[in-house]
Structure formats: structure tokens, C-alpha cells
Amino acid sequence: MSIDKKELVRRVSQRVCKETGIVEEVIDATLEEIYESLKQGDSVSLRNFGTFYIRVERESWVFKFNPSQRLRKLFGWSSTYKA
Numbered sequence: 001m002s003i004d005k006k007e008l009v010r011r012v013s014q015r016v017c018k019e020t021g022i023v024e025e026v027i028d029a030t031l032e033e034i035y036e037s038l039k040q041g042d043s044v045s046l047r048n049f050g051t052f053y054i055r056v057e058r059e060s061w062v063f064k065f066n067p068s069q070r071l072r073k074l075f076g077w078s079s080t081y082k083a
Contacts, residue, residue: 038063 043053
């Protein structure tokens with residue numbers, strides 16, 4: 001099973017008791033800021049979730065994700081796990 005953006009917006013909207021339009025705007029803005037940061041070569045760290053970063057390998061950029069300790073624990077991954 002997977003959820004799409006519409007479902008994510010609905011769930012977050014319910015959790016924070018805000019209108020879906022407001023939540024969608026915040027999610028869109030958050031994603032745009034993450035995209036722009038990665039495009040500029042900056043990493044993006046979300047506490048208790050993980051860190052997104054770009055690494056240059058040979059002649060291309062490689063997208064990487066390093067999960068947080070909380071996410072690793074949730075899935076039973078060792079603390080030495082490397083994404």
C-alpha cells in the first residue's frame with residue numbers, strides 16, 4: 001500500500017485540525033525548499049526522520065537518504081546502517 005499526496009494532506013490535516021488547502025500549501029512549500037536546498041548541494045536534515053543529501057559520483061549526482069535512529073529502530077535496522 002502507498003499513499004499519494006492527496007491522502008497525505010488529508011491525514012496531516014486531520015492530525016493538526018487545519019483545512020486541507022492550508023496543509024497542502026505548507027507541504028508544497030516544504031518540498032520546494034527541500035528541492036532547492038538539494039539542488040544547491042545542501043543537505044536537508046529532518047529530526048527523527050533522516051537526512052537527504054546529494055553526492056557527486058563520477059559525472060552524475062546521486063541522491064542519498066540517511067535514516068534517523070528513530071526510523072532505523074522502527075524497522076529494526078542496526079545503528080551502523082548506511083544508506
